[in-house]
Amino acid sequence: MGSSRTFMKLEIESLSENEAFARVVVAAFAARLDPTLEEISDIKTAVSEAVTNAIIHAYEDKVGLICIRSYLDGNLLTVEVEDWGIGIDDLEKAREPLYTSKPELDRSGMGFTIMENFMDEFSVRSAPGKGTVVTMVKEIRSKSKVKEN
Amino acid sequence: MKIEIEQRQAVLLVRLTGELDHHHAEQLREKLDREIASRPSGAVLFNLGGLTFMDSSGVGVLLGRYRKIDAAGGRVAVCEAPAVISRITEISGLARIIPFFDREADALQHLLLGLPSKRRF
Numbered sequence: 697m698g699s700s701r702t703f704m705k706l707e708i709e710s711l712s713e714n715e716a717f718a719r720v721v722v723a724a725f726a727a728r729l730d731p732t733l734e735e736i737s738d739i740k741t742a743v744s745e746a747v748t749n750a751i752i753h754a755y756e757d758k759v760g761l762i763c764i765r766s767y768l769d770g771n772l773l774t775v776e777v778e779d780w781g782i783g784i785d786d787l788e789k790a791r792e793p794l795y796t797s798k799p800e801l802d803r804s805g806m807g808f809t810i811m812e813n814f815m816d817e818f819s820v821r822s823a824p825g826k827g828t829v830v831t832m833v834k835e836i837r838s839k840s841k842v843k844e845n
Numbered sequence: 846m847k848i849e850i851e852q853r854q855a856v857l858l859v860r861l862t863g864e865l866d867h868h869h870a871e872q873l874r875e876k877l878d879r880e881i882a883s884r885p886s887g888a889v890l891f892n893l894g895g896l897t898f899m900d901s902s903g904v905g906v907l908l909g910r911y912r913k914i915d916a917a918g919g920r921v922a923v924c925e926a927p928a929v930i931s932r933i934t935e936i937s938g939l940a941r942i943i944p945f946f947d948r949e950a951d952a953l954q955h956l957l958l959g960l961p962s963k964r965r966f
Contacts, residue, residue, distance in 0.1 A: 716864060738932070
């Protein structure tokens with residue numbers, strides 16, 4: 697399995713039209729593990745949530761850089777979404793379902809909850825004034841892997 | 846994303862096709878708020894049959910319109926939600942707040958005649 701480790705990096709501006717681009721790129725990268733349609737949909741949704749958070753919350757009205765790194769190792773997909781924006785003051789509060797700092801923008805407050813539910817592992821590190829990194833891991837139960845076992 | 850809006854008797858029917866993310870949610874919010882303000886209709890039906898993707902920004906814009914219309918005494922329903930968005934409507938609680946229908950005709954009847962909804966979740 698050691699030889700199956702591979703990596704990609706994508707850097708985008710924090711523009712809302714890049715949300716679709718980012719999730720499609722990660723889904724295409726993950727396609728090498730032969731994921732099911734449901735798994736592809738979960739990955740796209742989780743990436744979309746992380747990138748949208750960076751655009752809306754980290755950079756607010758400014759345009760900054762978002763870096764998306766993804767690793768494939770065996771049947772594990774890891775996705776890291778990093779920004780160098782304002783950071784999150786209260787991580788515990790930010791992770792509460794339905795909590796949003798921007799209710800006036802019709803935000804549902806479900807971003808972190810969805811990332812946690814749609815991926816197998818989820819963690820977030822943030823430094824106020826410096827930025828945020830979200831790390832998500834998903835095990836892909838591809839058909840070919842099931843047959844090998 | 847394509848947004849088609851038509852009046853069906855007293856119901857404003859909003860048909861969405863494509864991907865509903867934050868980028869498109871902003872456009873949808875602006876367009877809908879203009880339409881809702883310019884028409885006396887008290888009921889809005891979202892037909893999501895053409896959606897291929899929806900994230901929490903889509904949930905937010907649908908909930909936001911629901912709250913606005915509900916507060917003004919109007920009614921909202923959703924129909925033909927495809928399987929690809931069922932997980933997000935379930936986890937976000939959207940399907941417990943807004944009545945969901947499989948068929949557009951049933952949703953229209955519910956809005957026009959006040960028939961009870963058959964909740965799927």
